[in-house]
Amino acid sequence: MSQFITDLFSNFWVSLAGKLLLAALVVPLVGMVIGFAEMKLSAKMQARVGPYFAGGRWGWAQLIADGVKFFQKEDLIPVEADKPVFKVAPVLVLVSTVALLVVIPFGPDLAFRDLSVGIFFALAISSLSTVGILMAGWSSANKYSLMGGLRAAGQLIAYELPLVLAVVGSVILAGTMSLSGIVEAQIEAGYPYVIVQFIGFGIFLVAALAELTRIPFDMPIAESELVMGYLTEYSGFRFLFFFLAEFANMFSLSAIASTLFLGGYWLPGIPEDTLVYAGPIILLAKTFLLVFVMIWFRWTFPRFREDQLQSIAWKWLIPLALVNIAATAVFKVFL
Amino acid sequence: MVVDQDLVRHLSESSVSVELETEDMTLNIGPQHPSTHGVLRLVARVDGERAFDVQPVIGYMHRGYEKLSEVRTYPQITTLVNRIDWVSGYANEVPFIVAAEKLMEIEVPERAQYIRLILSEMARISSHLIFMASYPLELGAATPLFFALRERERVLDLLEGVTGGRFHPNFNRIGGVKPAYGSGSSTRKVIQDLPAGFLAETRAAMDKVTEAVDEIEALVAGNEIILARTKGVGVLPREVAASYGVSGPNLRASGVRFDLRKVESYLPYDRFDFEIPTGENGDCWDRWHVRLLEIRQSVRIIQQAIDGIPSGPLQAKVPKVIKVPKGETYVRAENPKGEMGYYLVSNGGQGPYRLKIRSASFSNISILPWILEGVLVPDIIAIMGSLDFVLGDVDR
Numbered sequence: 001m002s003q004f005i006t007d008l009f010s011n012f013w014v015s016l017a018g019k020l021l022l023a024a025l026v027v028p029l030v031g032m033v034i035g036f037a038e039m040k041l042s043a044k045m046q047a048r049v050g051p052y053f054a055g056g057r058w059g060w061a062q063l064i065a066d067g068v069k070f071f072q073k074e075d076l077i078p079v080e081a082d083k084p085v086f087k088v089a090p091v092l093v094l095v096s097t098v099a100l101l102v103v104i105p106f107g108p109d110l111a112f113r114d115l116s117v118g119i120f121f122a123l124a125i126s127s128l129s130t131v132g133i134l135m136a137g138w139s140s141a142n143k144y145s146l147m148g149g150l151r152a153a154g155q156l157i158a159y160e161l162p163l164v165l166a167v168v169g170s171v172i173l174a175g176t177m178s179l180s181g182i183v184e185a186q187i188e189a190g191y192p193y194v195i196v197q198f199i200g201f202g203i204f205l206v207a208a209l210a211e212l213t214r215i216p217f218d219m220p221i222a223e224s225e226l227v228m229g230y231l232t233e234y235s236g237f238r239f240l241f242f243f244l245a246e247f248a249n250m251f252s253l254s255a256i257a258s259t260l261f262l263g264g265y266w267l268p269g270i271p272e273d274t275l276v277y278a279g280p281i282i283l284l285a286k287t288f289l290l291v292f293v294m295i296w297f298r299w300t301f302p303r304f305r306e307d308q309l310q311s312i313a314w315k316w317l318i319p320l321a322l323v324n325i326a327a328t329a330v331f332k333v334f335l
Numbered sequence: 336m337v338v339d340q341d342l343v344r345h346l347s348e349s350s351v352s353v354e355l356e357t358e359d360m361t362l363n364i365g366p367q368h369p370s371t372h373g374v375l376r377l378v379a380r381v382d383g384e385r386a387f388d389v390q391p392v393i394g395y396m397h398r399g400y401e402k403l404s405e406v407r408t409y410p411q412i413t414t415l416v417n418r419i420d421w422v423s424g425y426a427n428e429v430p431f432i433v434a435a436e437k438l439m440e441i442e443v444p445e446r447a448q449y450i451r452l453i454l455s456e457m458a459r460i461s462s463h464l465i466f467m468a469s470y471p472l473e474l475g476a477a478t479p480l481f482f483a484l485r486e487r488e489r490v491l492d493l494l495e496g497v498t499g500g501r502f503h504p505n506f507n508r509i510g511g512v513k514p515a516y517g518s519g520s521s522t523r524k525v526i527q528d529l530p531a532g533f534l535a536e537t538r539a540a541m542d543k544v545t546e547a548v549d550e551i552e553a554l555v556a557g558n559e560i561i562l563a564r565t566k567g568v569g570v571l572p573r574e575v576a577a578s579y580g581v582s583g584p585n586l587r588a589s590g591v592r593f594d595l596r597k598v599e600s601y602l603p604y605d606r607f608d609f610e611i612p613t614g615e616n617g618d619c620w621d622r623w624h625v626r627l628l629e630i631r632q633s634v635r636i637i638q639q640a641i642d643g644i645p646s647g648p649l650q651a652k653v654p655k656v657i658k659v660p661k662g663e664t665y666v667r668a669e670n671p672k673g674e675m676g677y678y679l680v681s682n683g684g685q686g687p688y689r690l691k692i693r694s695a696s697f698s699n700i701s702i703l704p705w706i707l708e709g710v711l712v713p714d715i716i717a718i719m720g721s722l723d724f725v726l727g728d729v730d731r
Contacts, residue, residue, distance in 0.1 A: 042477075045478055046477070046478050046480075046481040046482075047481050047482065047485060048481060143360060143362055143363075147384075147712070150383075215475055215476075216475070216560055218475065219713070222475070222713070223369055223475075224369055224370040224472060224473045224474070224475065224716050225370070225712060225713050225715075225716050226712075227368065227369060299477060299478050300476070300478065301475070301476060301558070301560055302471060302474035302475040302476035302558065302560045302561055302564060303474065303475030303476075303560070304560060304563070304564070305563075305564060305711060305713045305714070306384055306711070306713065307384075307711065308563055308564075
């Protein structure tokens with residue numbers, strides 16, 4: 001029997017299907033957990049109670065109820081909209097989120113696919129979601145959506161660079177682009193890279209917030225200016241797609257940040273043979289810590305203006321990231 | 336081959352002067368929009384993120400109060416006027432009642448005047464706290480909203496305790512004030528007076544409001560992003576502000592030290608010691624900060640008024656059927672939003688012959704086309720929010 005299961009999973013297609021199913025399940029699960037955390041934490045910060053009644057206790061079922069509600073809604077598409085693009089946009093955003101999860105190592109040999117160019121793949125695929133946002137903004141036939149979409153495009157170009165440059169420091173230190181390789185290098189070095197790469201870590205976090213279009217960089221949505229930005233015309237399950245993608249993206253980018261800078265599934269002082277079991281828990285703990293920071297920012301800061309956002313990226317983050325790379329290279333060669 | 340030199344020069348110049356031109360987009364902000372404070376509509380021509388030629392379209396909220404008051408009796412009109420600026424409903428009643436009393440030559444009892452003054456200042460605090468709540472929201476920060484609204488609720492609870500209404504107190508009578516039925520001390524023989532313990536509770540609430548204002552200042556004023564978004568944005572020079580008839584905190588933020596509480600005598604403000612906070616640059620930040628400082632001054636006034644409130648009746652002797660003698664008068668007051676005035680023309684009947692309402696927000700938003708010329712779209716919202724208008728006050 002066990003032989004049969006081993007054989008079954010060594011079949012490429014079966015294991016692929018299993019992995020796909022798992023990755024697809026992670027997105028709504030993580031989206032719900034983070035969404036609920038955001039509701040409750042924001043309530044705590046604003047002297048409110050937050051969801052309370054759904055599910056009987058502490059409103060734990062609030063997001064399940066919301067999800068069911070979204071699926072019951074009429075599927076509204078504006079008459080003037082570019083229909084195929086309008087329909088594909090949320091799918092594209094969600095797919096890029098799922099694809100991002102693929103390369104994250106949750107433990108030794110515990111990744112959906114350990115690519116040798118893992119971090120390169122992750123950064124490339126994460127910018128795909130902004131293309132989806134631009135499509136959503138363009139196809140909605142709404143001026144607010146259009147402005148939101150264009151803001152998102154400008155933001156992508158400005159913040160993709162610091163995001164990539166911030167990662168380079170860790171890659172230089174580890175000597176590999178594979179995410180598992182970077183974690184192993186940190187285990188070997190004996191310290192998480194944030195100790196030497198704190199500038200890179202800071203830049204990565206700021207750029208990730210911009211990439212996620214969250215406050216203080218949520219200009220593409222900007223409720224008080226653009227109504228809901230590129231989301232204005234979306235409702236029902238298409239809106240749910242964007243909603244889930246945002247939270248799942250938060251999770252993925254936080255997981256990548258903790259892999260690159262915080263030692264991933266490894267914690268100093270934990271015996272290496274227990275990492276197989278403890279690894280996923282450690283990574284999740286680090287990830288949710290970063291997610292908490294993001295939620296904390298969201299409910300504390302106002303938003304920047306579009307031109308201020310650009311000047312932060314081009315005048316501060318990119319030069320700082322370049323200096324960081326040069327310093328890291330010197331550090332690597334001479335020490 | 337003969338080359339036409341002129342033609343060559345023309346062609347070379349024309350090829351240089353060809354520029355990429357983009358079409359302007361007309362953006363309709365409102366009447367349904369999250370940050371237009373009701374149903375204001377702005378028609379803006381935008382080129383990318385920059386807006387030109389912003390025209391406000393008003394009138395969606397018009398309820399015809401000036402005309403309606405011609406067919407109402409004087410006591411009925413208080414219900415209309417406290418719906419003009421619904422954020423500080425109480426403060427709207429006072430100048431109208433004072434105008435009618437002025438024509439009837441009624442001497443209002445001291446205690447009633449002090450109660451009017453205390454409640455007017457409480458209306459100012461609640462209005463400014465709404466601004467403290469909504470302005471950061473327009474800049475994207477949602478959290479200060481809840482802190483400010485929580486404090487405002489203390490003030491509204493007290494207002495409700497005296498008048499019976501949170502927004503529409505309908506509390507002033509010609510010749511005095513009329514607390515809600517059943518209020519008043521049970522140990523004294525006065526049936527209708529301020530509720531028992533009102534003054535002590537107000538004092539406690541004012542201490543809480545002072546704390547909350549400090550908290551809001553720490554939360555908002557220390558934030559680099561707020562400073563970056565508001566400093567130097569929407570600068571309103573004092574000459575322009577004065578020439579457009581801008582009044583209230585918006586005028587004072589531009590550096591004009593003008594406050595009707597010091598100039599007019601509709602309520603006994605001259606007995607209290609308070610300052611008029613002014614700004615320096617007239618930008619969004621100054622408009623925010625002046626309002627914050629005004630809350631502190633209002634707290635000061637209320638504390639002094641509680642200390643000095645005289646005892647006595649709440650109502651002067653008035654005839655059963657109120658008829659205002661023939662004549663006309665203009666009474667203006669410093670409302671939370673700015674100068675509010677009533678031009679009352681009486682024919683000797685039970686209601687006014689004509690009532691012209693000069694509301695602060697209407698004059699304040701007349702500045703919008705001037706101040707919004709060539710600003711960025713996010714700054715439209717920041718500037719509009721900083722002017723702190725209410726659409727009921729614009730359209731009447």
